[in-house]
Amino acid sequence: MSSSNASNERPAWVAHHFDTAGQQVSSAKLGMWLFLATEALMFSGLFLAYFLIRKLHPDMVLVASEELNKAYGGVNTVVLIFSSFTMALGVRAAQVGNQKSLERNLMITIACAFIFMGVKYIEYSAKIHHGLLPWNFFDMEKAAHHSAALASFEYTPMFFGIYFTMTGLHGLHVVIGIGVLTWILIRARRREFTPDNYVAVENVGLYWHIVDLVWIFLFPLLYLVK
Amino acid sequence: MIATFIPPDKLGTPPMSESPWALLPTASNHAAALDTLYVFITILCVISMILIIGAQLYFMVKYRKRSDNDRTNPITHNTKLEIGWSVIPSLFLIVIFVWGEVQFMDMSSPPANAIDVRITGQKWQWTVAYPQFPGGPSLSCPGNAADCEPTEKTPTLYVPLNEPVRLTMNSVDVIHSFYIPAFRVKKDVVPGRYSNLWFTAIEEGEFPVFCTEYCGDEHSSMLAKVIVLPKSEWAATVKKATELKLEEGETMAHYGERLYGINGCAACHTLDGETKVGPSFKGLYGRTEQLSDGSSLAADDNYIRESILEPNAKVVAGYSPQMPSFQGKLKDEQITALIEFIKAQK
Amino acid sequence: MSNQTHDSVEPSYLVAKKGLLSWLITVDHKRIGLMYLVATLFFFMVAGLLAILLRTELFTPGQDFMSAQTYNQVFTLHGAIMVFLFIIPSVPAAMGNFLLPLMLGARDVAFPKLNLLSFYIYCIAAVMLVLTLVMGSLDTGWTFYTPYSSTTGTAVIMATLGVFIAGFSSILTGLNFVVTVHKMRAPGVTWNRMPLMIWAIYATALIQVLATPILAITLMLLCIERVLSIGIFDPALGGDPVLFQHFFWFYSHPAVYIMVLPGFGIVSELITVHSRKHIFGYRAIALSSVAIAVISFLVWGHHMFVSGQSELAGVVFSFITFAVAVPTAIKVLSWVATLYGGSIRYTTPMWYAMIFLWTFTVGGLTGLYLSTLSTDVHLHDTYFVVAHFHYVMVGGTVIAFLGGLFHWFPKMFGRMYNERAGAISALLVFIGFNVTFGTQFFLGHQGMPRRYYAYLPEYEYLHQISTVGSWVLAAGLFLVLFTLLAGLKFGKHAPANPWGGVSLEWHTATPPIEHNFHHIPHVESGPYDFPEIDWDSAKH
Amino acid sequence: MSEYVFLNGKRVENPHESHHHISPVIVYVAVFAALLVLTGLTYAVSFANLGPGSLPVAMLVATMKASLVVAFFMHLAYEDRFYLFMFLTSLVLIALFFGFVLFDVNAAGALNDEQAVGVPRLEEGLKASETAPVAGEVEAPAPDAGH
Incomplete structure (x- = not known):
């Protein structure tokens, strides 16, 4: 069911170098999908580093991953999936022009993002407290005191090196997501989006879903290693 | 610091082929096999060049602009021709690939009865050791002279004629690459894992060894020498080159000086007070040293002994912990000799 | 064709807006293209001078006028600046930005503001890379191999961040071009009616988008290795340095196709326009561009045959590398076939296209030695490799870039250059280039290793010839610069279509107006249907 | 300007009319529920200690979740x-x-x-305590007993 704007005159928001609104929207979306492909390729480098560490030191990874708190990981996963859900509802609200529901969903998504970062903060401080950090900052006494099994492996800090890199880069993308979502919320408040011109909301939605997607793969690999 | 470049006459310059167009000396089994493939590819390339550039030049002359109202040929494509010039080169490519692949497989599977030699790459020095002749690293004087200054000696790989030799190589710091042009063999020497390389020398003589993986300031002077000897002389020469013990009547300090030259201490510790990578030995003995963790202690016998075996335990302030450990490389008697030598450096 | 009546009334994009600010915040793809052109040519000169320093130092075996450390820093910066600041952005960003919308009949690229942003990201990257000179320079080689790069004291982090940011500029440009080619084509410009320059830039943009993120993550891991040290590249901490080479070459081999594919695009245009002939095998050349782009992702292991990579992987990579040779051969043979039955005009661009065919064919054929497993064991990391990649990079991309510069100079600036000076520059570049790098093939097969500061005296004779050759090449390149600058100042006004090209960029004014076309052109015929071709002779 | 607008050679009737796919809310709720169930499954997989098989299965579940998100939340199915x-x-x-x-x-x-x-x-490498086989007496580099 297509929107009814069948007239020929050119809406204001179509940029001068585009001939039709459809051309501008599809260009924006193709550009976003290409950007998402680059994001996926960048994170794939880190996932390969993880698989390499797992191949080089399989038993160390199993023991070291026990240190990660599965409950916090689980909460974070549900929070992110819920925020993905509300984001999708937000995009749908923009499509049908339901202004109130768009703003509400955006706010919930941003709230979930903050919760996610909060849980991340708790996890990181627990690790720092136990000295479970990459090589340069790894504290063998604290780690050994924390759990004897860890100290028996020679390359334990390697796991925490890749753990902090992956979750750190993902966390950075969540923070960028918060910034971009707030910007879209401001524009939504200014009623800039109409059922014909909502591609900005959709692109931010796509970005947020990719951030959630990366966590969906990251969570089982880091937390639920068996 | 200027690269301590080993002057060529000290290094048995290779009997290079007279003109740059001739091939290198074919001094190993791989070299002989490889050169035929090398020449085959060259012939293939020359013929293709002649065909392509010849056609180009012919067209350039024949179809140059005659007048303003020239009419040009409407041909836009010719499927048969295009398929032809895709399939024919592919056939040649497959031939080269298979030929190269067979040789490569032969190059990377050493025979079981090969003589085992251990090579260690370290920042800017090769160390050649023979498990059969335990002792010091195998070195030789320039021009194969009987005796010369310890610091002038070049690491040398003595190889018997017509006998397979397998090199098991490892690096202690960064990636190096052991390359003997005359034998057409090369393998990266990677820290943290062993890499191996084998050949059978088929021609006597001296050949240079290069390091071909960039490894820092003196990458270009990290050279060594391969000397191919008849099977009969090989064992005796190696035994003499690698033996490292206190001759009768030789003072411990002089023995220490020989060890100082052979084990590559000169690469980082100078004798004239100028700091290179590590502290200079001049006036070191007995001086109180300020350590990196703030404490300070006198540089006495056991500090030097400990620094040789676990160099990173007590590092002097201002120096980075780069020194490789000599644990298992130096016997106690040799460490005492080195300490005597350092004492003598006032 | 679209009517030309009131093109001449409107001012050209050069004079439409005045003042430095109008250039710095422009979103006009033509102005951004020129800004890229000036920046990349500047860095080409900087890195070129570093190259002359290198060659002059190698004149004698021992030390001439710089120490080993300085020499290592000079060759590293020569490599890094040439690769990341000149050859990757030069053709796609400088010429691609200028020509893509014009050849497609569009008014601008899909995301003009993003285009300007990627130029400024490029400027930040350039500043950071040049800043490393001040902060202890860089001596790891442009390949940043660990564990040397993670342990050396030089400014590796500043350099890797600079290259990391240059990667973003490359991704955004590639993304912009892919969307433009898909969504902004003028009516009638179907996939088979696009000029081959567009096919080449489209294939390059695809590689830029899909390969550069891996470089981003590799360099980020290197920075983290130096600061926090994860240890996957450091053997002492449980990792393996060969992994870095896998990560690095997975980007860097597609990157060498980012460098050379645009050169192919330019040559296709030059040869057709100047020999007044339809391209021979349009579909074959277009598809081989995409085929090269695809295969380029499968062959990175041929840089690591002797690096401790397993022999089985070496065999697989060697076989696929041979597969890349076929589409490249098809291209070269199709270009030579295009000359058949033509009416060849020997203008400067055509001279450059002709010497391209020689230098690139030599570069391509010497690649056979390096993709064959056993000969690569002998030739890896020797001057043979240096000669091979210079024949493909300088002999391929740079000579095509110079040809393209002379070809579209009238369209960009509305002035003509001095034809005689251009031809002499082509001759000088040809002689200097072949003398410099031709001798290096023999140096390499004699076993002279790469990146050597001091060498055995046997190699001195060839090194001296090569050094003299490099001076001739430098003279030729400076002559190119003076010819173009003189053309800019004193050149007479160029006619609207000096070469008689029929692709869309020649249908608008010279230099083009601000938004390219008054009325969006309707294209009915292909980009190579020259008036001189007598189609009816094909009937009987 | 009422001149006709062409796009890639085809005349466009009403150029500025754009058609989007709007899926009903129920689709989103269903996908959300499926994602929660699959997350539970990921947990189950890890506690069911399938040994070596656990990684591929976990990856399979994650890929299913990912394709759900990509297909419906990101509308790739209708694009x-x-x-x-x-x-x-x-x-x-x-x-x-x-x-x-x-x-x-x-x-x-x-x-x-x-x-x-x-x-x-690879694992033993040089860091382990075995004697480096260079100058000292050589015995096969015994796998060190430290691990």
Whole structure:
């Protein structure tokens, strides 16, 4: 069911170098999908580093991953999936022009993002407290005191090196997501989006879903290693 | 610091082929096999060049602009021709690939009865050791002279004629690459894992060894020498080159000086007070040293002994912990000799 | 064709807006293209001078006028600046930005503001890379191999961040071009009616988008290795340095196709326009561009045959590398076939296209030695490799870039250059280039290793010839610069279509107006249907 | 200007009318529920200690979740086919990159053993306590007992 704007005159928001609104929207979306492909390729480098560490030191990874708190990981996963859900509802609200529901969903998504970062903060401080950090900052006494099994492996800090890199880069993308979502919320408040011109909301939605997607793969690999 | 470049006459310059167009000396089994493939590819390339550039030049002359109202040929494509010039080169490519692949497989599977030699790459020095002749690293004087200054000696790989030799190589710091042009063999020497390389020398003589993986300031002077000897002389020469013990009547300090030259201490510790990578030995003995963790202690016998075996335990302030450990490389008697030598450096 | 009546009334994009600010915040793809052109040519000169320093130092075996450390820093910066600041952005960003919308009949690229942003990201990257000179320079080689790069004291982090940011500029440009080619084509410009320059830039943009993120993550891991040290590249901490080479070459081999594919695009245009002939095998050349782009992702292991990579992987990579040779051969043979039955005009661009065919064919054929497993064991990391990649990079991309510069100079600036000076520059570049790098093939097969500061005296004779050759090449390149600058100042006004090209960029004014076309052109015929071709002779 | 607008050679009737796919809310709720169930499944997989099989199964579950999000939340199911093609190309590149690198890391040690070279595998490396076989007396680098 297509929107009814069948007239020929050119809406204001179509940029001068585009001939039709459809051309501008599809260009924006193709550009976003290409950007998402680059994001996926960048994170794939880190996932390969993880698989390499797992191949080089399989038993160390199993023991070291026990240190990660599965409950916090689980909460974070549900929070992110819920925020993905509300984001999708937000995009749908923009499509049908339901202004109130768009703003509400955006706010919930941003709230979930903050919760996610909060849980991340708790996890990181627990690790720092136990000295479970990459090589340069790894504290063998604290780690050994924390759990004897860890100290028996020679390359334990390697796991925490890749753990902090992956979750750190993902966390950075969540923070960028918060910034971009707030910007879209401001524009939504200014009623800039109409059922014909909502591609900005959709692109931010796509970005947020990719951030959630990366966590969906990251969570089982880091937390639920068996 | 200027690269301590080993002057060529000290290094048995290779009997290079007279003109740059001739091939290198074919001094190993791989070299002989490889050169035929090398020449085959060259012939293939020359013929293709002649065909392509010849056609180009012919067209350039024949179809140059005659007048303003020239009419040009409407041909836009010719499927048969295009398929032809895709399939024919592919056939040649497959031939080269298979030929190269067979040789490569032969190059990377050493025979079981090969003589085992251990090579260690370290920042800017090769160390050649023979498990059969335990002792010091195998070195030789320039021009194969009987005796010369310890610091002038070049690491040398003595190889018997017509006998397979397998090199098991490892690096202690960064990636190096052991390359003997005359034998057409090369393998990266990677820290943290062993890499191996084998050949059978088929021609006597001296050949240079290069390091071909960039490894820092003196990458270009990290050279060594391969000397191919008849099977009969090989064992005796190696035994003499690698033996490292206190001759009768030789003072411990002089023995220490020989060890100082052979084990590559000169690469980082100078004798004239100028700091290179590590502290200079001049006036070191007995001086109180300020350590990196703030404490300070006198540089006495056991500090030097400990620094040789676990160099990173007590590092002097201002120096980075780069020194490789000599644990298992130096016997106690040799460490005492080195300490005597350092004492003598006032 | 679209009517030309009131093109001449409107001012050209050069004079439409005045003042430095109008250039710095422009979103006009033509102005951004020129800004890229000036920046990349500047860095080409900087890195070129570093190259002359290198060659002059190698004149004698021992030390001439710089120490080993300085020499290592000079060759590293020569490599890094040439690769990341000149050859990757030069053709796609400088010429691609200028020509893509014009050849497609569009008014601008899909995301003009993003285009300007990627130029400024490029400027930040350039500043950071040049800043490393001040902060202890860089001596790891442009390949940043660990564990040397993670342990050396030089400014590796500043350099890797600079290259990391240059990667973003490359991704955004590639993304912009892919969307433009898909969504902004003028009516009638179907996939088979696009000029081959567009096919080449489209294939390059695809590689830029899909390969550069891996470089981003590799360099980020290197920075983290130096600061926090994860240890996957450091053997002492449980990792393996060969992994870095896998990560690095997975980007860097597609990157060498980012460098050379645009050169192919330019040559296709030059040869057709100047020999007044339809391209021979349009579909074959277009598809081989995409085929090269695809295969380029499968062959990175041929840089690591002797690096401790397993022999089985070496065999697989060697076989696929041979597969890349076929589409490249098809291209070269199709270009030579295009000359058949033509009416060849020997203008400067055509001279450059002709010497391209020689230098690139030599570069391509010497690649056979390096993709064959056993000969690569002998030739890896020797001057043979240096000669091979210079024949493909300088002999391929740079000579095509110079040809393209002379070809579209009238369209960009509305002035003509001095034809005689251009031809002499082509001759000088040809002689200097072949003398410099031709001798290096023999140096390499004699076993002279790469990146050597001091060498055995046997190699001195060839090194001296090569050094003299490099001076001739430098003279030729400076002559190119003076010819173009003189053309800019004193050149007479160029006619609207000096070469008689029929692709869309020649249908608008010279230099083009601000938004390219008054009325969006309707294209009915292909980009190579020259008036001189007598189609009816094909009937009987 | 009422001149007709063409796009890629085809005349466009009403150029500024754009058609989007709007899926009903129920689709989103269903996908959300499915995602929660699958997350529970991921937990179950990890506690069901399938041994070596747990990684592939966990990856399978994660891929199912990912394809749900991509298809419905990101509307890829209703979009222009080229976006799907681009996304799959990047996945193929990732698989290629992983495949070759992991194959190589795996094969590096194996080949040495296969040729009975008796070269210690990667894990032992040099850091372990065995004596470096250079100048001192040589015994086969015994696998160190530390682990």
